[in-house]
Amino acid sequence: SNDAENTAAHHRNTLQFNTYSHRKQLFSVCVTLSEATEEVSLDSPERQPILSDGPSPVITPVTPVMISSRADVFDRSPDQDEDEEENRDTFDIQISVSDPEKVGDGMNAYMVYKVLTKTSLSIFSRDEVCVKRRFSDFLGLHSKLASKYMHMGYIVPPAPEKSIVGMTKVKVGKEDLSSVEFVEKRRSALERYLLRTVKHPALLKDPDVLQFLESSELPRAVSTQALSGAGILRMVNKAADAVNKMTIKMNESDAWFEEKQQQFENLDVQLRKLHASVESLVCHRKELSVNTASFAKSAAMLGNSEDHTALSRALSQLAEVEEKIDQLHQDQACADFYLISELLGDYVRLITAVKGVFDQRMKTWAKCQDAQVMLQRKREAEAKLQHANKPDKLQQAKDEIREWEGKVQQGERDFEQISKNIRREVGRFEKDRVKDFRVVIIKYLESLVHTQQQMIKYWEAFLPEAKAIA
Amino acid sequence: MQLLVHSVSVDLNNDASLVIDIPDALCERDKVKFTVHTKTTLSSFQKPEYSVQRQHEDFIWLHDTIVETEEYAGLIIPPAPPKPDFEGPREKMHKLGEGESSMTKEEYAKMKQELEKTVQVHEVFLQRLSSHPMFRKDRNFQIFLEYDQDLTVRRKNAKEMFGGFFKNMVKSADEVLISGVKEVDEFFEQEKNFLLDYSSKIKDATAKAEKMTRSHKNVADDYNHISGALNNTAADNNTAFKKHLEKCAEVFEKLRKVEDRMASDQELKLTELLRYYTRDIQAAKDLLYRRARALADYENSNKALDKARLKGKDVAQAEENQKQCLQKFDKLSESGKKELTSFKARRVVAFRKNLIEMTELEIKHAKNSVSLLQGSIEILKSN
Numbered sequence: 046s047n048d049a050e051n052t053a054a055h056h057r058n059t060l061q062f063n064t065y066s067h068r069k070q071l072f073s074v075c076v077t078l079s080e081a082t083e084e085v086s087l088d089s090p091e092r093q094p095i096l097s098d099g100p101s102p103v104i105t106p107v108t109p110v111m112i113s114s115r116a117d118v119f120d121r122s123p124d125q126d127e128d129e130e131e132n133r134d135t136f137d138i139q140i141s142v143s144d145p146e147k148v149g150d151g152m153n154a155y156m157v158y159k160v161l162t163k164t165s166l167s168i169f170s171r172d173e174v175c176v177k178r179r180f181s182d183f184l185g186l187h188s189k190l191a192s193k194y195m196h197m198g199y200i201v202p203p204a205p206e207k208s209i210v211g212m213t214k215v216k217v218g219k220e221d222l223s224s225v226e227f228v229e230k231r232r233s234a235l236e237r238y239l240l241r242t243v244k245h246p247a248l249l250k251d252p253d254v255l256q257f258l259e260s261s262e263l264p265r266a267v268s269t270q271a272l273s274g275a276g277i278l279r280m281v282n283k284a285a286d287a288v289n290k291m292t293i294k295m296n297e298s299d300a301w302f303e304e305k306q307q308q309f310e311n312l313d314v315q316l317r318k319l320h321a322s323v324e325s326l327v328c329h330r331k332e333l334s335v336n337t338a339s340f341a342k343s344a345a346m347l348g349n350s351e352d353h354t355a356l357s358r359a360l361s362q363l364a365e366v367e368e369k370i371d372q373l374h375q376d377q378a379c380a381d382f383y384l385i386s387e388l389l390g391d392y393v394r395l396i397t398a399v400k401g402v403f404d405q406r407m408k409t410w411a412k413c414q415d416a417q418v419m420l421q422r423k424r425e426a427e428a429k430l431q432h433a434n435k436p437d438k439l440q441q442a443k444d445e446i447r448e449w450e451g452k453v454q455q456g457e458r459d460f461e462q463i464s465k466n467i468r469r470e471v472g473r474f475e476k477d478r479v480k481d482f483r484v485v486i487i488k489y490l491e492s493l494v495h496t497q498q499q500m501i502k503y504w505e506a507f508l509p510e511a512k513a514i515a
Numbered sequence: 516m517q518l519l520v521h522s523v524s525v526d527l528n529n530d531a532s533l534v535i536d537i538p539d540a541l542c543e544r545d546k547v548k549f550t551v552h553t554k555t556t557l558s559s560f561q562k563p564e565y566s567v568q569r570q571h572e573d574f575i576w577l578h579d580t581i582v583e584t585e586e587y588a589g590l591i592i593p594p595a596p597p598k599p600d601f602e603g604p605r606e607k608m609h610k611l612g613e614g615e616s617s618m619t620k621e622e623y624a625k626m627k628q629e630l631e632k633t634v635q636v637h638e639v640f641l642q643r644l645s646s647h648p649m650f651r652k653d654r655n656f657q658i659f660l661e662y663d664q665d666l667t668v669r670r671k672n673a674k675e676m677f678g679g680f681f682k683n684m685v686k687s688a689d690e691v692l693i694s695g696v697k698e699v700d701e702f703f704e705q706e707k708n709f710l711l712d713y714s715s716k717i718k719d720a721t722a723k724a725e726k727m728t729r730s731h732k733n734v735a736d737d738y739n740h741i742s743g744a745l746n747n748t749a750a751d752n753n754t755a756f757k758k759h760l761e762k763c764a765e766v767f768e769k770l771r772k773v774e775d776r777m778a779s780d781q782e783l784k785l786t787e788l789l790r791y792y793t794r795d796i797q798a799a800k801d802l803l804y805r806r807a808r809a810l811a812d813y814e815n816s817n818k819a820l821d822k823a824r825l826k827g828k829d830v831a832q833a834e835e836n837q838k839q840c841l842q843k844f845d846k847l848s849e850s851g852k853k854e855l856t857s858f859k860a861r862r863v864v865a866f867r868k869n870l871i872e873m874t875e876l877e878i879k880h881a882k883n884s885v886s887l888l889q890g891s892i893e894i895l896k897s898n
Contacts, residue, residue, distance in 0.1 A: 311751050319744035326737035333730035340723040343716070350716045352709050356863050359870060479756050483895070486763055490892050493770070497884040504877045511874055514867040 138164040138243055140258070142236040145228045147215065148179075154216045155179050158232060160239070162258045168250055174259045180207075182263055183235055189253045190242070196409075198402050198466035200474055201248070202241040203394040205234035233383060237391060244477070302464070305471055306403050313396045320389040327381045334374035341367035355514045362510040366503050373496050380492035388485055392478065399474060406463050413456035420449040532556045533645045535660070537638040540630055546570060547599045547630070549637055553660045559652070565661050571598055573659065574637055576670040580655045581644075588805045588843075589850030590650070591858055593643035594794035599633040601626070621739065628779045632787060639791065700848065706855050707803060714796045721789040728786050731778035735771050742767035759898055766891045770884065777880045784873035792862060799858055806847040813840040 144159040161175045187204035194201050211227040239258075243249045257263065341364045348360030427442040534554040541548040553565040578595035581587055641660075644650040659666070698704040742764045749760035816837040823833035 308751065312748070315744065315748040315751065319741065319748060322737060322740040322744050326734065326741065329730060329733040329737055333727065333734055336723065336727040336730045340720070340727045343720040343723040347713075347716045347720045350709075350713045352705075352713075353859060353863050356866055359866070363870065479759075482756075483759065483898075486759075487892055487895055490766065490888050490895075494885055494888045494892070497881045497888070500881045501878055501885070504874050504881070508871065508874045508878070511867065511870040514863060514870070 138162065138166060138249075140236065140239045140243065142232050142239065145232055152213075152216055155181075156215060156228060156231075158235060160258065166249075168255065170259060176258065176261055176263075178257070178263065180205075180212075180231070180235070181265070182257065183238060186242075186253060186257045187238075190248060190251065193251070193253075194247065195398075195401060196405050196463075198405060198463040198470060199245070199247060200395070200398050200402055200470045202238060202245070203398050204238055205231060206394075230387075233387065234391075237387070241391075241395075301468070302403065302406070306400075309396055309399055309403070313393070313400070316389055316393050316396065320386065320393055323381065323386045323389060327378055327386055330374055330378040330381055334371050334378060337367055337371040337374060341365075341371060359510050359514050362507055366507045369503050370500065373499055377492065377496045380489060384485055384489045384492065388481065392481075395474075399471070402467055402470065406460070406467055409456070409460050409463050413453070413460050416449060416452045416456045420446065420453050423449050530646060533651055535638075535641045535645050537634050537641075540634050542601070542626065542630060545601070547601075547633065549634065551641065551660065559657065560661060562661070565663075567660070567663060569659070569666070571596070571633075571637070572670060573666045574640060576666065577644075577655055577659045578640070581650065581653060584653075587649065588809075589802070589847040589854070590647070591795070591798045591802050591854045593640055593647075593650075594791070594798050596633070596636040596640045597790075599629065601629055621736070624775060628782070631779070632783060635783065635787065636791065702852060702855075703803070703806070703848070706799075710796060710800050710803065714793070714800060717789060717793045717796060721786065721793050724786040724789050728778055728782045731781065732775065735774035735778060738767045738771035738774060742771065759895065762891065762895060762898075766888070769887050773880050773884050773887065777877065780876040780880070781873060784869045784876065788865065788869040792865070795858070795862070799855060802847075802851055802854060806844070806851050809840065809844040809847050813837070813844045816840040 139162070141161045142158050143161065146157045146159075148155055148157050157177050157179050159175060160178050161173070162169065163173050165172065184204050184207075187201070191201045208227070208231075211224075211231070214221075214224045215228060242254060243258075248254055344360055344367060345364035348357050348364060351357040351360055423442065423446045427439070427446055430439045430442050433439075532555060536552050537549050538552050539550050541550075548568045548570060551565075551567050551569050553560075553567075555563060574596055578592070582592050644653070644656055650656060698707060745760050745764035745767065749757045749764060816833070816839075820830070820833040820837045823830045
C-alpha cells in the first residue's frame with residue numbers, strides 16, 4: 046500500500062486536521078507535501094560547500110559511505126534559469142513528529158519525540174525510518190544548516206523558538222492542560238520545521254539532514270546557539286555595518302534586490318499585524334468557549350430550580366446544547382490556532398531569515414569591495430617598489446598582487462553566485478508562500494463550515510424541545 | 516445626528532382595546548426619545564390613536580407612581596426599564612454634534628443594537644401595564660399615553676410628593692422578612708421557597724449569558740480586524756494573489772456581520788429575557804414582602820388589641836385597626852395568589868417564545884454562514 050500512499054500523497058497537498066472530542070487529547074496535524082520543487086544546480090563549485098565539513102565541529106558524520114553510493118543523485122545537474130518549470134518527478138516524502146515522551150525527572154528532564162520518515166526517494170537508505178529526537182537536536186540541525194548555507198544565500202527555515210517558561214512547566218511535571226497544549230504546540234512546530242527543511246531541494250540532500258532523519262544515535266548538540274529569529278536579527282545588524290561602507294552598483298540587478306527588500310519589509314509588518322489579529326481571535330474564541338460552558342452550567346441549575354415541568358426540561362436541554370457548542374468553540378479555536386496562527390508565526394520567522402539572506406549578500410559585496418581596495422593598495426605598493434631597487438620585496442609585492450587579484454575574482458564570483466541563489470530562493474519562497482496561504486485559507490474556511498453545520502444540527506434538535514413547552 | 520430604530524416588537528398586546536407599541540426611537544446627542552404609539556377603543560381616552568414622545572425618565576416616573584399607590588400593593592408591579600446604556604456611543608454622538616469625525620461602521624452597529632434592546636424593554640413595560648386589568652385603568656398611565664406635551668413638569672412635582680420612600684423600604688429587608696415569616700398558606704410557602712431559589716439562579720444565569728454574549732461580540736470584532744489586515748496585505752501583492760487576499764478579506768468582513776448579528780440576536784432573545792425575568796422575579800418577591808409586612812402588621816394589631824383589652828383602654832380603636840389589618844392582609848393574599856399564578860404562566864409563555872425565536876434565528880444565521888462560506892470556497896478554489 047506504499048503505492049497507494051504515494052499516489053495519494055502525490056496528488057494531495059493537504060493539511061489534515063483530526064480532532065478528538067476528549068478535551069485532553071492532542072491534535073495531530075500532519076503536513077504532507079507532494080509537489081516537486083526545483084532542483085538545485087549541482088555544478089562543482091557548489092558541491093564543495095555541501096560536502097565540506099563546514100563549521101560544525103561537534104558532529105562526526107556517521108556514514109560517509111552513504112554519500113558516495115548515492116552518486117546518481119549528484120550526477121543529475123539540470124540547469125537553472127530564472128523562470129524554471131516545476132519538476133514533477135519523484136519528490137515524495139512524509140514526515141511526522143509524534144508521541145512526545147518525557148525522559149528523566151525534575152530540571153534535567155526533557156521531551157523526546159518520535160520522528161517518522163516515509164519516502165520513496167533513493168537518497169534515503171530505507172522506505173520508512175523512525176528515530177527519537179529531542180528539541181536540542183532540532184536546534185543543532187538548524188544551527189549546522191544555517192552556518193553552511195545562509196552565506197550562500199539559501200533561505201534556511203528557522204527552528205521553533207525556545208521557551209523557558211513552557212519547558213519548565215513540563216519539567217516540573219505539571220500534567221495540566223497548559224503543559225499538554227505546550228507540548229502539542231511544540232510537536233506541531235517541529236513537524237512543520239522538518240517538512241519545510243526537506244522541501245528545500247539542497248537541504249533535503251544535506252548529509253546532516255539525512256543523518257538527523259535516519260541515524261538512530263545522534264551525538265548531543267552541545268552548544269545550540271540556534272539561529273532563532275533573534276539570532277538572525279543580530280546577524281542582520283552586524284551586516285548592516287557592511288552596508289554603510291558599500292558603494293552601490295546601480296544596475297538593473299540591484300534595483301531588483303532593492304525592490305524585493307522593500308517588499309519583504311512591508312510584508313513583515315503586514316504579517317505581524319495579521320498574526321496579532323489572529324492571535325486575538327484564538328484568545329477570544331477560547332474565552333467564548335469557557336463562558337459558554339459556564340453559562341451551560343448556570344442554565345442547568347436554573348432548569349433544576351424552575352418549577353414548571355416542561356420549561357424545566359427545556360432549560361436542561363438548552364444547557365446540553367450549550368455544552369456541545371462549547372466543544373465546537375474549542376475545536377474551532379484549535380483550527381484558528383494550528384491552521385492560521387501558527388502558519389503566520391512561521392512566516393514571520395521565515396521572513397526574518399529572508400532578510401538575513403539579503404544582508405548576507407551585502408556582506409559578500411562589502412568583502413568584494415574590501416578586496417578591491419586591498420588590491421589597489423598592493424598595486425600602488427608595487428609601483429613604488431619599482432623604483433626602490435629591492436628585488437625581494439618587489440617579488441613579494443608581485444606575489445601579493447596575484448593573491449589579491451585571485452581574491453577579487455573569487456569575491457566577484459561569490460557575489461554573483463549569492464545574487465543568483467537569492468533570486469532563485471526568493472522565487473521559490475514566493476511560490477510556496479502563495480500556495481501555503483491558498484491551501485490553508487480553504488482548509489480554514491472549511492473548518493468554519495463544519496462548525497456552523499454542527500451548530501445547525503444542535504439547534505435544530507433543540508427547536509422541538511422549545512416548542513414543546515406548554 | 517439622529518438615529519432611527521424600528522422596534523423589535525415583543526408583542527404582549529393580547530387585547531385589541533388598548534394596543535401600545537414603540538415604533539421608533541430617536542437618539543439625539545445624549546437623550547433617547549421614544550415614540551409611544553397608542554391605539555384604543557376605550558371610552559376613557561379622548562382619542563382613538565395617539566403618538567407621543569417620551570424619555571426614559573418619564574417611564575421611571577410612571578413606574579414610581581404605580582409602586583407608591585397603596586391600591587396596587589397586592590399586584591406584581593412591572594419592573595422599571597433600565598436606563599439606556601450609551602456610554603461609548605454617547606460620547607461619540609456628542610463629538611459628532613461638535614463637528615468631529617464620523618462614526619465607524621462598528622460603532623454605528625453597536626449603537627443600533629443598544630437602541631434595539633432599550634426599545635424592547637421600554638415597550639414591554641408599557642405592554643405589561645396595558646394588558647393588566649387594573650393598571651390599564653391607572654390615571655397616570657393614561658396621562659403618560661395621551662398627554663401631548665412634555666411630562667417634565669409633572670415629573671418634578673411627583674418626586675417632591677413621594678420622594679421614593681416606599682421604594683427604599685421595599686429594597687432593604689425583603690429576603691430576611693420573607694424567610695422569617697411563619698407561613699400557614701401552602702401556596703405561599705411554596706412560592707416563597709421557589710422565588711428565593713430561582714431569584715439567585717436567574718441572576719447568575721443572566722451574568723453568565725452576558726459574558727457569553729460579550730465574548731461572541733469580541734470574536735466578531737476580531738474577524739473585522741483580520742479583514743482589515745488582509746486588505747493591507749493585499750495592497751502590496753502581485754495581481755493574482757492580490758485578488759485572492761481581497762476575496763478573503765471580503766469573506767471575513769461578511770462573517771463578521773453574521774457573527775455580530777448572531778451575538779446580538781442571542782442577546783436580545785436570551786440575555787435580555789433573563790435580565791427581564793430577574794427584575795420580574797424581584798417584583799414578585801416585592802409582592803411577597805408587602806404581604807409579609809401586612810401579616811406582621813396584622814399580628815402586631817392582634818397583640819395591640821389584647822393589650823388594649825387587658826388595660827381596658829382604646830379597645831374600639833384597636834379592634835378597628837385589627838379589622839383593617841386583616842382586610843388588607845386578606846386582600847393582598849387573594850390578589851397575590853392570582854398575580855403569582857398568572858406570573859408563572861406569563862413567564863412560561865415568554866421563555867417559550869424567546870427560546871423558539873432565538874433558536875430559529877441561530878439556525879438562520881448559521882445557514883447564512885454556511886452558504887456564504889461555501890460560495891467563497893468555490894470562488895477561491897477556482898482562482
